[in-house]
Amino acid sequence: MEKVVDQTLQAALEKFNALDQKITHFSSIIGLTDWDSKVMAPKKGRNVFAKATGTLRTEVFKLQVSEEMGDLLAVLTSAENSEVLDQVTKVKVREYNEFYQKSKSIPADLFQEYSILTAQANDAWEEAREKNEFAIFLPYLEKIVDYKRKFAEIYGYEDHPYDALLDEFEPGLTVKRLDPLFAELRESSVNLLERIKKSGKTTPEEVFEQSFEIEKQKEFNRFILPIIGFDMEAGRLDETVHPFAQTVTIGDVRLTTRYIEKNVRSALFGTIHEAGHGIYEQHVNPAYEESVLQSGASFGIHESQSRFLENMVGRSNEFWNYFYPHLVKYFPAQLKNVSVDGFYRAVNSVKPSFIRVEADELTYNLHIMLRYEIEKALIGGEIEVKDLPAVWNQKMQDYLGITPSTDSEGVLQDVHWSFGGFGYFPSYSLGNLYAAQILRTIQKEIPDFYAHIENGRFEVIQEWLRENIHQYGKLYTPNELIIKITGEQLNANYLVEYLEKKYSEVYGL
């Protein structure tokens, strides 16, 4: 009898791995088409090609929820079989099973209605933002929230319905865990911001009001990328309006950035940020390539790697001690009266502003928490969609001390809700929290951490990140991974301390 079971299991494993590879191959191709449509595709071909990629996306979805997948998962998750699987296979089964169970739990009709709704909602949101009229978006958003509440009930949760949505972006995360983390960070950030404002001190930010030739910017961005650890033979750097990183394969990770003549910071930190995402993907264990494991652990962990490189590394004094003399060679006229210390302080300027994507390292988290609190209250039924503009503006005043004069620069600014991405925003601040905790560990294990940066020895740092984080791909859940890396659960102290220290230095508090 035993032999028969083994043969069944063996056959199931072979089929499962082949299916995993097929899905991953198709996903790689979809990744390429996404990149191409944003970076290369000529205008007139986009609509029809979007239908073509839609067909491939549908194929991937069908494979993920196919009868074959269901049968294989049933075999592989059975009590006697799941015990004998190796770790990698267990994780693959976990990943596919979660998606399968969730997708299967939503009735097909409901999912179809919801898909049509979000497509329409995106148009409505665009129009509402353009016309500065929340009422245009309101009925769509109300319906989306209704669906999301329904989905949360179907998916199930222990304490808070929002947990079911958080789990899609950060597996295992709950309101219960997030509330205290964010509360601590919010209080200290509001307080720190208050002290910065009261100090009356400023940074020489006016350096960035000058023109920086775009061709020179491009050269400089290309100059730094390989030095900070991005392998240009396993990737590209191109231009788009909204910078992003797109993985095709581990050997083909594509970054984009945006060059603005009057804002040299935009491309620079955009490139470093996306490089953080890209290096993560380039460093995944090649053994996981062509499988569902080949990507990062979660949205939050991914964001930790981009924030770490952009902020903890790229906005450090030591980073600019190394790179500033080079930057001065590219822009001698613009930088002739700016010291490296002035430049360091300028790239760390803090100023409350309305738009999240333009916010500085300190106020950014307050933008996120405002959204988190709104999402949680909406899904929990404590506020209604029609209340959003008022709630938004009140929170902006409470946390940042400013009130948007229009909804377009307030509640209507982000695309996320129009595609139903509730639970997505927290990832951004989680990234900062993870990054600061990782920084503390890396500084313990590499006491010369900042000296390496100051000397341009980024390979020492990247090797540590590869060894301790990147190589694992999706092998560990985010919670398992942060404990494995730092020896403890995520907590807010490290980011709070990091921000306190940095801004005391920058603003001489």
Added chain:
Amino acid sequence: MEKVVDQTLQAALEKFNALDQKITHFSSIIGLTDWDSKVMAPKKGRNVFAKATGTLRTEVFKLQVSEEMGDLLAVLTSAENSEVLDQVTKVKVREYNEFYQKSKSIPADLFQEYSILTAQANDAWEEAREKNEFAIFLPYLEKIVDYKRKFAEIYGYEDHPYDALLDEFEPGLTVKRLDPLFAELRESSVNLLERIKKSGKTTPEEVFEQSFEIEKQKEFNRFILPIIGFDMEAGRLDETVHPFAQTVTIGDVRLTTRYIEKNVRSALFGTIHEAGHGIYEQHVNPAYEESVLQSGASFGIHESQSRFLENMVGRSNEFWNYFYPHLVKYFPAQLKNVSVDGFYRAVNSVKPSFIRVEADELTYNLHIMLRYEIEKALIGGEIEVKDLPAVWNQKMQDYLGITPSTDSEGVLQDVHWSFGGFGYFPSYSLGNLYAAQILRTIQKEIPDFYAHIENGRFEVIQEWLRENIHQYGKLYTPNELIIKITGEQLNANYLVEYLEKKYSEVYGL
């Protein structure tokens, strides 16, 4: 009863069209990935991504030969049904049915062995060419020829086994039809070449021995493309070692060219040639998009459009009367002592040479005929693979009056045989034959044809090509199409006369 039949037919049509769309969508995506791998992809990602696209290619093949496809084709080709189908559906059924029947006729094992062989043969060919050792390629080519002979028998033919292979590239073409066409062209070409050589006259070709800044070349290529009719909003122009045109969708056709500083002709005529392919695809009736009809009629017809634009238009006196003053603005130093007439004669220089892809308009066809005769004799069993180097060199001497000193610049120069592409080469000269016949018709219908070119009114010409050729996509077989366009079957007179007239002018014979 009738109603039941109608419903069955209706259902079959819906499924067939959905399957056609899915296959075409996937093919569009494969088109993009092919382009990307040659133009954009970073080095380290290529191998794994090639596996991913291999998975998608296999999926397309599986759909094309699937049981579902077989069942649908059986319904749609049944006597009572095939009569009631509209023209477009009939053509779709014809296209899929031909592929289905051919693919089904080759036993799976045989096809698998053959696929492995051609993969190995490509490596062997590369090595052989590099080391200039035909013996390395010999055993592989022998096997490929054996398979091709077998395939020809399985596919079936009336007169000559090579017909079965020709049909794959030029549906309906046979040795019986091609032999007299090529014989006429060969005799007159050899004779004309002889007279040119004897005349002792030359063209001021030395103009091309100068350096032309690559950036300026790029600008000039981008300048001419939209003028000659390529829609830059529905396409791109990039760089590769081997220029090509790749269709993604009708609204997304991508060209590549190659810039060589010491050879301004290379990019220029490469770009015009590929634009001929590209404009064809941009002009296909949008109603055929997302279906198998969305491409050109055949390899030969496609080549006719690129040759027409490159040679009949792009190497005409009138073309340079219009463009030369612009070119002079881009390269004043290089062109200061060259008249427009001198330039025209220089771009039409004739000189026997060893490498097909570098050959001029006259000798090119002789390179093709040599290959055609060898392929025909190989498949017909009249010569054996081991004889190839000797046969090749003898024919080079007979037709071009030169003998290659190595096999690398002789029998080993082309990739085609290594992938089993027997029957492909004739398309190139067919393109020239079609193009000259089309030129004769267009000159009848637009008597000011060359005056339009001289005045830069390319839209008049492109509109005619769109209306009479391009819009039809794959709707007509090549033979149907040339008769529809020109009122007669393909014949060699027009190309013979065209070449005679042009070279009498260029060389003052």
